[in-house]
Every structure is written in C-alpha cells, then in structure tokens.
C-alpha cells in the first residue's frame with residue numbers, strides 16, 4: 001500500500017502536524033495536532049481516525065479540542081503520562097500560553113501504547129511505538145513505513161530541550177541514541193520545522 005505523509009507547519013512555534021494517508025482509503029491519521037483548520041482544509045471529506053502523539057506539550061496538541069469537535073471518535077495514542085497531561089493545562093503547558101487545553105478523560109478516546117506496541121492504521125500498515133523520554137515523559141517515537149516520527153525527542157541538528165518541567169537530561173541522551181539506531185534506513189520526521197521553540201520560553 002502506498003503511503004503519503006504531508007505536513008503542516010503550525011503558526012505556533014513552527015511545530016509540525018503530519019497528515020498520513022494511503023492510496024485506496026479515505027482514512028487519515030495525524031502525528032500531533034496544531035492548526036486544525038489547516039488540517040481540515042487539507043483532508044477535505046476524508047476522516048481522521050487517530051492521532052499519534054509524539055508528546056503532550058502545548059504546541060503539539062492545541063488543535064485536539066477542535067479536531068475532537070469534528071471527529072469525536074478519533075483515538076489519541078499516547079502513554080500514561082500523556083493521558084494525564086492531556087487533562088491538565090499545567091502539565092501540558094497550555095496554561096502558560098493563555099489557551100488552556102484540557103481534554104475530558106471520560107469523553108475522549110485516549111489510548112496508551114506501550115513500547116514496541118503496534119497500532120493498526122491502514123490495511124496492512126501499522127505504526128510501531130517507542131518510548132523516548134527525556135524531553136518529556138510523554139515522548140514517543142512512531143515508526144510508520146519508511147518514516148520515523150520523533151517529535152521533540154530528536155530534531156536533527158538541534159540539542160534536545162531539557163530545561164522544561166519533567167525533562168530528564170540523561171534519559172534524553174539515551175533516547176537520542178535509541179532513535180539514531182531506529183532511524184537507520186529511515187527518514188526522520190521531527191516535531192518542528194526549525195529549532196524547537198522551548199529555547200525561547202522561560203518558565
């Protein structure tokens with residue numbers, strides 16, 4: 001099956017929302033979710049089935065409330081910390097941006113994907129999930145076909161940001177090593193278009 005990965009550079013912090021599609025189906029999957037209006041324009045009549053969340057920081061999740069209004073059954077894949085953070089504007093840092101994102105754990109379908117777990121996406125195509133903590137405990141990398149989505153756990157040419165709450169420098173280093181191994185023969189799809197914005201934040 002032929003897969004396609006587009007991305008949108010979001011207006012907040014140049015984070016990326018990836019739009020994954022496959023020939024022969026109207027199903028759409030996202031990696032992270034920023035400018036939802038632009039995502040909806042991009043997908044037309046197609047349907048968003050799930051979001052693979054690289055981590056639950058504000059700039060990667062602020063489109064989720066808008067997405068869930070249109071696709072309430074859409075499943076969000078993250079880990080235990082991510083599920084907590086999606087329901088807590090302080091943990092996901094949206095509180096500090098005047099745009100609180102607080103998902104309702106009873107209404108929204110949030111699923112934990114464990115390390116090396118597979119998530120069925122398209123016919124015969126799965127994502128494989130890898131824990132890559134350090135930048136944040138919710139950091140996951142996803143391998144889909146020839147791509148490796150790394151979020152902020154690894155942005156080529158940029159040191160991992162470890163100055164934010166819940167960051168862990170030693171774990172970030174281990175995760176980069178892991179990602180570099182996983183990335184062999186694959187294309188790295190990072191979480192930002194350029195330097196991660198967190199450099200400019202002082203909290």
Ligand SMILES: [Zn+2]
Nearest residue numbers: 055057135152
């Ligand atoms: Zn981040």
